[in-house]
Amino acid sequence: MSIGSTTGIDILGMTADVLVELQNNLGKSLKVNEPLSRHTNFKIGGPAKYFFTAKTTEELVHAIQVADELKLPLLILGGGSNVLVSDNGFAGLAVMVKNGKYSIKGQVVTAEAGVSLGFLVQKVAAAGLTGFEPLVAVPGTVGGAIFGNAGIPQVAKGFIGDWVKEVVVCRGDTIVHVPGEQCGFGYRTSIFKQSGNDIILSAVFALEPGDKVKSQELIKKYIAVRKTQPYHLPSSGCIFTNLPVTDPSELRQKFPGQPRLEEFLKRGQLPSSWLIDQAGLKGKTMGQIQVSEQHANYLVNLGSGRAEEVIMLISYIKQQVRDKFGIQLQEEVRYIGF
Ligand SMILES: Cc1cc2nc3c(=O)[nH]c(=O)nc-3n(C[C@H](O)[C@H](O)[C@H](O)COP(=O)(O)OP(=O)(O)OC[C@H]3O[C@@H](n4cnc5c(N)ncnc54)[C@H](O)[C@@H]3O)c2cc1C
Structure with missing residues (x-):
């Protein structure tokens, strides 16, 4: 060149x-x-x-x-x-x-970064392998999912990183094969997100032998759960990460008599959607951006929404949750061009 x-x-x-x-x-x-x-x-x-x-x-x-x-x-x-x-x-x-090649050989699935995650989940299930089903309704690509270790925290091995054998990245002018255990996967994180130095080219996954019918049932279940979320409106999914529970007794004092609190404490995570709802912010609108009535951690674009309005609403939500509960929310969404 x-x-x-x-x-x-x-x-x-x-x-x-x-x-x-x-x-x-x-x-x-x-x-x-x-x-x-x-x-x-x-x-x-x-x-x-x-x-x-x-x-x-x-x-x-x-x-x-x-x-x-x-x-x-x-x-x-x-x-x-x-x-x-x-x-x-x-x-x-x-x-x-948009590189979109994939292959399934035995239990080993190889996919380029641009493969649609939902599409891959369906192909893997149809091949009689299990493990990817919780990812079926996560929009986006394999590369984006690995970057942020996408998935759902409510189920065991519900994150994409749980299935990664190896990720192939472009680092500077070198192609590097990163073994799964060196990818630094955690809740909504990876070394790729932390360092910002790597472009994910492809990944290799090791799935488990499954049953096609059971996989389809699971897929239907995970899609059905999403009916309570505003998939019909433009959004970037959850705006804030859920919070790790560090001091259960402090939370019990802050939220006395809340029926779902013990469930969250057991799970070790306080959902941001619940906190935003507790702060009374469902439906709060700035310009064309609204805190979803269905799921308070989604900000939805009602039509001609602008980034400026999203930023103002994010800042308002953070301030309200901090003032009401002394809890600091952290953005999951990635800011670009600010
Ligand atoms: C309706 C809805 C529901 C959602 N539900 C979930 C959910 O249940 N669980 C969940 O974890 N997330 C969820 N999300 C968020 C989102 O779908 C995931 O974070 C997804 O994995 C992002 O993938 P993407 O390809 O769209 O990445 P993008 O949004 O395009 O990019 C996200 C970040 O990854 C980087 N990136 C993307 N591709 C690469 C690459 N090849 N190499 C290096 N960096 C890259 C980008 O630079 C950017 O910083 C949801 C979003 C929506 C809109």
């Missing part, structure tokens, strides 16, 4: 030489000033200065190298289901990961 000078004439915020180099390297499908609202589940986000869809692993690695050589800020997007993109957009190269 040969990349030339990065200086040039600035036309409408674009440096002509950079654009030419990007087009030469990434081809005609490179888009300029592409609205990211088209690529996020929230339907929010200003334009990416440059936007490229990587349909193969080779294209993905090449795009990473090009951004590096042109010293362009790089944004990796999977399904865009856990991000809040600024109304001003992203001043660099946004790469949407």
